[in-house]
Amino acid sequence: MIELKNIEKYYSNKGVKNYVLRHVSTTIKKGEFVSIMGPSGAGKSTLLNILGMLEEPTYGTYEFLGEDVTTLNERKRIELYRNHIGFVFQAYHLIDEMTVYENIEAPLLYKKIGGSERTSRIANLLDRFNIVAKKDLFPNQLSGGQQQLVGIARALAAQPSVILADEPTGNLQSAQAEEIMQLFQKLNQEDGITIIQVTHSEKNATYGNRILHIADGVIKDDVQLTGAKAI
């Protein structure tokens, strides 16, 4: 589903190229649960942003669902956001002026999903994440873990094929983090959603079935995990 070939990314500073990513080539198949790991400044977030088409690589080709996306126009890219990609962030990034319900509803509105379908989907998600009681609260009235649940619910609302998550549990306590990871695993295994996450925690990485180790912008190691943790 995702095919990276020779991706490079550098920032020029006074004529000097500072490479963040070098010769990154890899393939991620549908249904995989990939964790990207590595030291701080290694380029993990950059890689994830390139996967999410938020940043453009300076060199290389990137095919998403068989389509070359490095030359994609803005409208097409937004179509991909609407239908295929869900983002989850370390800082949650919920819209402060919207209630929980409205935050989850927003992507459905962009996707122009009909009223009744929308209501049922949102009800479903609220139910599944146990946040029905919070639906009319604003983000600043929730705990961090609850906010992240809403963030994930929002990412799932449009029923994407891929979820990109940059340190989704970075701001959470371990108990909450575990809850989120289990949720990811369940989504991956039961709904077949492809998940790509950046994490610093070995433990979190074990919920997935593949780990990409990055250091200095280069993929150092690509480990397949067998016998994923039981749910």
Place this chain on the structure above:
Amino acid sequence: MFKLNLKIAWRNLWKNKVYAAINIGGLALGLTAFVLMLLYINHEESYDSWTPDLENVFQIREKHDFFTPDNKEHWQEATDSRMASLVRENIPQAVAVTKVDQDWEWSAGYSVKVDGADPILVKQIKDADSSFFSVFNYQFLHGSAEAALSTPKSIVVKESIALKLFGTDKVLGKTVKLLIWRSDPGQMFTITGVVKEPKTPQSVSFNAIIRTGEQDHDPENISNRHFCQVYAKMNGPMDSTALNKTLQSVYVNFKKAAFAKEKRNYKDIYKNGNTPGLSALKISDVHANPTLKLSWKDKLKPIVGISIFLLLVSVINFVNLATAQSVQRAKEVGVKKILGSYKGQLLTQFLLESAMQSMVSLFLCVVLVEMVLPAFNQNFNVSLSFWYNPQLFIMIVQLLTLFVLVTLLAGFYPSWILSNYNPVSVLKGNYENGLKGIALRNILVVFQFVISVTFIIAIGVMYQQTKYVSNKDLGFEKGNLVNIKSNYEEKFAERLRTVPGVKYIATSTQVMGNVFNTPEVITYKENKIPVNSVTVTMDALQALGVQVMQGRLFSKDYKQDTANSVVINASAAKLIDKNPVGKTYDLLRDDRKYTFQIVGVIKDYHNEGFDKAVMPTIYKVTHLGGMSTTNNMLVRLDAANSGEIIKKIEAEWRFLYPDYPMTYTSMNDAFDKILEDNNRFVNMIVLFSLVSVSLSLLGLFALSTFVAKRRTREIAVRKVLGASNIQIVNLLNKSFLILVVVANLISWPIAYILIKKWLDGFAYRIDMPVIPFLLATLVSIVIAVLTVSIQARKAAVTDPVNALKYE
């Protein structure tokens, strides 16, 4: 999505309610000034648009030098009455041509007497020929356009006048007696028509049209030639350039033929730069192009400028606050983009938000306009209304256009900035993009302050000039002096002299409020000197209370005073001789030489506005060398109970002239009237300045709040590092202070140029003062520093821990 965006917009407004109120309220104020001006402009533009028929009606204008203040040739509305038949005979497209009286501003009007009732004065009763209603298609309530003026001694009245005179509009066939001056025996007129007041104002306005028969013939003799206005109706739309070409050549031929008859040489008459001229002007353009005076467009120009600036100031507040707030909205933009929102959708969302605010402003503005209209109407002597405006539809279209314009102006830039946020940098917590607007914001703040400082300087200078003018010695005593609108008549004067408390009865052709200047050229020691000549009665100068500088005033004790004595004013003395008393000069008129002797010099006295210099003037009692009379009868009263005395004077008047009511003005009122235009302008500047300055300050207040808030973390860090509160206040002040200082530097030359231009309009004026400039700078800096400091202090004294905890 729309509903959700609306909710977000509302929540954001609520969260920032103080700023939203400043934005919306400020914009409403700016809009109000602008809409009032629009109303006024619409009113002026609507002249002569009450029937589509007027498209084909033209006013005929002739170039000549009668009735001009400077004795030079000008295009004029009053033409030789023969122009009517000239047009009728030479322009085949003209289906109807009419002659009608011009407006006589000095006239008190006709006294209208209906059987058994007291006479009342009615202005704007105009004498016309039988074709008036063929040219002007008025709607007749009673009678008909064809028949109304077909016989002489008929009168057609407006509905309002019929109601005023008879209490009903069913007045066909009734007769009224009209008197044009107090001892006029009067003529009877039969009402042959009642017309409805048209929807829009008319440049040929009237209360009644009469046909005396005067307009039926065109005297050819040069001395009793008749001047009137001529209007022609064409059979269809006509190109005025072609029409004017024809008129011009027809006119030149006419003049040549006329001069040949009078045995005068055409070339001689048009030798000193004068040219013959006849032209036609579409009636819809007449009101905007008056002859011999400033058009409303020219008068309104400074006010249009000011109200546009005011609107800009409020729009700038809007833009500045919105760009400042945009930082708060950055995350929303970033998130929405990755959820799949198009940039266009975001742009629309933010534009809609500003549209919402300008909509509220617009509603507020309509309410405000309704509230201030009465005061506005009174100040500008108009009767405008909003809801009952005949052009309500046009108004609404204009308002909607204004709404769209303001929304785009205020909303587009912030919306553009917002919708362009790059999601990655925003979500990384990198708000650097938010700084993009800063340069523009600074420019706008400077612009705002340039306007405000210029206004403050203007107020200062205007205040000083106004004070100077109203305290200026007029050169005569204006208290207890009244001017009766009437020609001087000895019979009446004699009776008045017996009224106790009346000190002087006199007349002069030069009285404040009604000045008639007769220019002449005198010869003194071979020098030709142009002067202004004024005819007075023996004790007119005493009645005015002028100050004698040399020699004496006129007196009955000197026989020669009715023969050839003159008194001159100081300006004339400057031109003639330093010690003129006893000297003589000559006046050549109609090939005869008259000699006058100067007996006294008086101090210049003012009889017109301070925009005009007092002319070198010669006062004479004698009729030698020609004289003129005007509707002035000066009465100097005893200081005590002048009201009583005037009542007695009125009784005397009624005894002599029962059919014509007396009208008079006090010199105090005449003086106030002269200052009126200027005072009105100054008041308006003061009002607009106050609004503009407070809007700018509110804007600055809100802006500094935002900046302080945005820099909360920086401030907290600095405090943790050991900065004192004062240091932090200074830190915030510095950035704004620079802007205010720059604004001051820019506004000085601008204010200087504008105000110099205004001052130059006065013949009597103060020197450009420095103090208002310094004061404006001081005031603007102090107020700006105070405003910013309040906010900065708040930010500085908050506990740094709180600020650092969240982030």
